[in-house]
Amino acid sequence: MPDDPDHSRYANNNDPVQIRGACPHDCPDTCALDISVVEGRVVKVAGASDHPPTAGVLCTKVAYYPERIYHPDRLLYPQRRIGAKGPGARFERITWDEALSTIAGRFQEIMAQNGAEAIVPYSYAGNSGLLGYGSMDRRFFHRLGASQLDRTICASAGAAGYWATVGASIGFDAENVVEASVILLWGSNSIVSNLHFWRLAQQARRRGARLIAIDPYRTATADKCDQHIAPLPGTDSALALGMMHVLIRDDWLDHDYIQQYTLGFSALAERVQAYPPARVAAICGIRESEIEELAHAYGSGKPAAIRTNYGINRTAGGGMALRTLACLPALTGAWRHPAGGILLSTSGNYPVATATLERPDLLPSPAPRTINMSTIGHDLLNAQPPIKALMVYNSNPVAVAPQAGEVVRGFARDDLFTVVHDLFQTDTADYADILLPAPSHMEQLDIHKSYGHLYLQVNRPAIALRGEALPNTELFRRLAQKMGFQEPCLTDSDETLCRQALNWSDPRLAGLSWDQLKHDGHARLKLPTNRAPFANGGFLTPSGKCEFYSTAMAQAGLDPLPDFIPPREWRDSALAREFPLALLTPPARNFLNTSFANSARFLAQEESPTVQLNPIDAATRGIANGAPVRVFNHRGEFQVRAVISDRVRPGVAVATSIWWRKLSPDGRNCNEVTSQALTDIGGGATFYDCLVEIGTIQL
Ligand SMILES: Nc1nc2c(c(=O)[nH]1)N[C@H]1C(S)=C(S)[C@@H](COP(=O)(O)OP(=O)(O)OC[C@H]3O[C@@H](n4cnc5c(=O)[nH]c(N)nc54)[C@H](O)[C@@H]3O)O[C@H]1N2
Ligand SMILES: Nc1nc2c(c(=O)[nH]1)N[C@H]1C(S)=C(S)[C@@H](COP(=O)(O)OP(=O)(O)OC[C@H]3O[C@@H](n4cnc5c(=O)[nH]c(N)nc54)[C@H](O)[C@@H]3O)O[C@H]1N2
Numbered sequence: 001m002p003d004d005p006d007h008s009r010y011a012n013n014n015d016p017v018q019i020r021g022a023c024p025h026d027c028p029d030t031c032a033l034d035i036s037v038v039e040g041r042v043v044k045v046a047g048a049s050d051h052p053p054t055a056g057v058l059c060t061k062v063a064y065y066p067e068r069i070y071h072p073d074r075l076l077y078p079q080r081r082i083g084a085k086g087p088g089a090r091f092e093r094i095t096w097d098e099a100l101s102t103i104a105g106r107f108q109e110i111m112a113q114n115g116a117e118a119i120v121p122y123s124y125a126g127n128s129g130l131l132g133y134g135s136m137d138r139r140f141f142h143r144l145g146a147s148q149l150d151r152t153i154c155a156s157a158g159a160a161g162y163w164a165t166v167g168a169s170i171g172f173d174a175e176n177v178v179e180a181s182v183i184l185l186w187g188s189n190s191i192v193s194n195l196h197f198w199r200l201a202q203q204a205r206r207r208g209a210r211l212i213a214i215d216p217y218r219t220a221t222a223d224k225c226d227q228h229i230a231p232l233p234g235t236d237s238a239l240a241l242g243m244m245h246v247l248i249r250d251d252w253l254d255h256d257y258i259q260q261y262t263l264g265f266s267a268l269a270e271r272v273q274a275y276p277p278a279r280v281a282a283i284c285g286i287r288e289s290e291i292e293e294l295a296h297a298y299g300s301g302k303p304a305a306i307r308t309n310y311g312i313n314r315t316a317g318g319g320m321a322l323r324t325l326a327c328l329p330a331l332t333g334a335w336r337h338p339a340g341g342i343l344l345s346t347s348g349n350y351p352v353a354t355a356t357l358e359r360p361d362l363l364p365s366p367a368p369r370t371i372n373m374s375t376i377g378h379d380l381l382n383a384q385p386p387i388k389a390l391m392v393y394n395s396n397p398v399a400v401a402p403q404a405g406e407v408v409r410g411f412a413r414d415d416l417f418t419v420v421h422d423l424f425q426t427d428t429a430d431y432a433d434i435l436l437p438a439p440s441h442m443e444q445l446d447i448h449k450s451y452g453h454l455y456l457q458v459n460r461p462a463i464a465l466r467g468e469a470l471p472n473t474e475l476f477r478r479l480a481q482k483m484g485f486q487e488p489c490l491t492d493s494d495e496t497l498c499r500q501a502l503n504w505s506d507p508r509l510a511g512l513s514w515d516q517l518k519h520d521g522h523a524r525l526k527l528p529t530n531r532a533p534f535a536n537g538g539f540l541t542p543s544g545k546c547e548f549y550s551t552a553m554a555q556a557g558l559d560p561l562p563d564f565i566p567p568r569e570w571r572d573s574a575l576a577r578e579f580p581l582a583l584l585t586p587p588a589r590n591f592l593n594t595s596f597a598n599s600a601r602f603l604a605q606e607e608s609p610t611v612q613l614n615p616i617d618a619a620t621r622g623i624a625n626g627a628p629v630r631v632f633n634h635r636g637e638f639q640v641r642a643v644i645s646d647r648v649r650p651g652v653a654v655a656t657s658i659w660w661r662k663l664s665p666d667g668r669n670c671n672e673v674t675s676q677a678l679t680d681i682g683g684g685a686t687f688y689d690c691l692v693e694i695g696t697i698q699l
């Protein structure tokens with residue numbers, strides 16, 4: 001048993017046992033779980049009531065977790081593909097030893113013929129634990145000298161933009177938002193993807209706060225806010241610049257804050273002259289009065305909180321969008337109050353010992369090339385030197401990566417050796433040469449930070465590993481051994497990795513130890529509860545100030561000031577005439593990316609893949625409600641059912657996602673039409689910078 005020795009205590013126990021766990025999914029809420037186990041079997045999963053962010057409540061997806069753990073389709077032993085790659089692929093059972101020998105053998109061959117760089121790891125946050133996300137796997141690939149992977153598919157653009165202004169992924173403490181008097185939910189569908197923040201926003205509202213949603217379509221969240229503003233996708237920085245124009249024009253400013261804690265105010269004031277409300281209204285496709293009112297609501301709301309998320313970082317100017325939004329609270333001094341400021345992510349508060357976990361010192365010199373995960377389709381077809389082997393874990397790229405036509409062609413290459421490690425036979429697994437079984441998090445030990453709150457969570461194994469499933473850490477320990485690697489760090493146990501995962505001497509962990517945390521299950525970082533992180537400046541930028549003007553951006557040859565970068569596809573007027581609808585493919589409530597999208601329960605809830613479009617756009621295309629339609633552009637097409645709704649503004653279409661290709665009507669999903677173009681900074685994916693046309697299907 002590679003894991004926590006406590007494992008055996010819980011297996012085959014006749015009494016119900018409560019075990020403390022943590023939700024491993026890529027969700028800002030990182031809930032603490034109370035898991036009930038009877039006779040070695042999980043019977044119930046509840047949200048921990050003593051963990052303030054969770055407050056005893058889970059989303060539906062995880063409340064039904066036993067269905068996922070004991071799903072009849074769980075992969076339980078290693079397999080080798082027999083027959084062709086792709087949908088319908090068949091596999092036969094092999095032993096772990098055969099699987100590891102085959103992988104090690106092929107890796108060694110490829111290293112001899114093409115060099116280690118021809119091997120590429122591909123992983124994201126299917127398991128978001130500090131161990132599960134990146135620890136032994138990174139050590140292994142560093143030691144191997146494989147290509148490095150730039151993990152850009154979700155948040156890298158927004159993070160880079162936010163850092164340019166604020167310096168780190170630090171924002172207000174969500175627990176304090178109950179005291180806010182105005183809350184902008186800006187590109188964040190909280191009820192769907194940040195449920196526990198919604199609970200706090202509701203509390204604020206009961207105390208009189210005004211909630212304003214800023215989203216191109218009327219989401220479940222926007223429906224329940226006091227006001228909804230629907231700008232065109234990718235125009236948020238223009239909207240923020242318009243707000244700043246009004247704030248400066250009408251002097252709704254905190255001059256003292258600006259003077260003491262910011263850099264470049266006069267340059268910013270000059271820049272926003274170019275964004276009067278009339279111009280911004282035209283860019284965003286909203287009324288001038290909406291901009292004026294929004295600026296006044298924000299400027300007069302004390303305290304004013306902006307909860308944003310990654311929805312606005314998925315267009316060409318996604319980095320700039322977060323950089324620009326992050327300027328707002330410094331202009332009005334909203335940072336002075338614990339319930340004011342902006343929150344994109346809290347992850348920068350955790351003293352994670354990344355280098356100790358990942359050991360970049362094991363990399364060869366010169367360091368191997370870096371492959372951007374958001375262009376994996378293109379790179380599988382074009383990278384030089386070519387990619388010869390791909391090892392996929394914690395991710396389902398065939399379904400989630402943009403421009404699926406190229407991704408599929410890349411994965412289908414006969415000369416590509418592919419290993420996939422997952423709980424299920426995903427769309428990606430259909431292309432595996434070797435398919436390996438991964439355990440649910442309830443079968444492994446891990447430690448979790450959060451990007452939505454300020455607590456640490458321990459996930460203790462609640463049950464024994466199912467079948468022959470092995471955690472990511474153990475897979476790479478065993479593979480390292482098979483490859484003959486001698487470095488002692490490649491044999492560290494999960495318990496050792498947990499001890500190494502954090503800088504325990506950091507003041508934010510004062511009084512905490514691994515043993516204590518493991519015993520308690522969760523703990524808040526040692527940060528004051530009533531903290532306003534930048535009340536007295538202390539930004540983590542090079543100047544220590546909130547940088548309206550960024551010298552680092554200037555040095556990188558970029559615009560040193562906030563500005564509006566239009567969506568890439570709009571700029572091409574021929575393309576915009578041919579494909580006039582802006583397609584958004586945000587999360588469906590009952591799926592988490594493609595996780596849970598193979599569950600009968602949640603498939604029934606979501607019914608079928610749909611595209612929502614406005615009655616005007618439906619009428620001009622002769623589309624009836626419920627009709628099967630094709631959504632297409634020059635990259636590809638996928639078929640869905642039309643839902644005609646005034647929730648979506650004219651010119652925008654929404655297909656909530658991410659459906660498995662093989663469980664979709666035509667074996668394809670929304671990523672057929674999305675683009676591999678990258679964001680302005682951070683190398684991010686531009687899923688929501690995507691023009692399409694929609695047409696009826698003759699059946
Ligand atoms: N139920 C559920 N929860 C999830 C996920 C899931 O798949 N399902 N995914 C998880 C993951 S990996 C992530 S990264 C987060 C994602 O959650 P968020 O970071 O909140 O991002 P999105 O859901 O992509 O977008 C949020 C909202 O932004 C809107 N939006 C899109 N483009 C724009 C724009 O240009 N401007 C503005 N103002 N709004 C825009 C979308 O319509 C959507 O309603 O959620 C996590 N939580
Ligand atoms: N069109 C469109 N595409 C998108 C998005 C969008 O909004 N629209 N969102 C993007 C975003 S924000 C993200 S984060 C990406 C997410 O894309 P992915 O990171 O690929 O997320 P999932 O689809 O949930 O796939 C995670 C996989 O990891 C597996 N897994 C879970 N735990 C473990 C484990 O411990 N070990 C191993 N080996 N496997 C495990 C799960 O079973 C699942 O198959 O998708 C992106 N793609």
Ligand code: SF4
Nearest residue numbers: 023027030031059062
């Ligand atoms: S997916 Fe999010 S809301 Fe649901 S249990 Fe996990 S952390 Fe909590």
Ligand SMILES: [Mo]
Nearest residue numbers: 026153154155
């Ligand atoms: Mo994400």
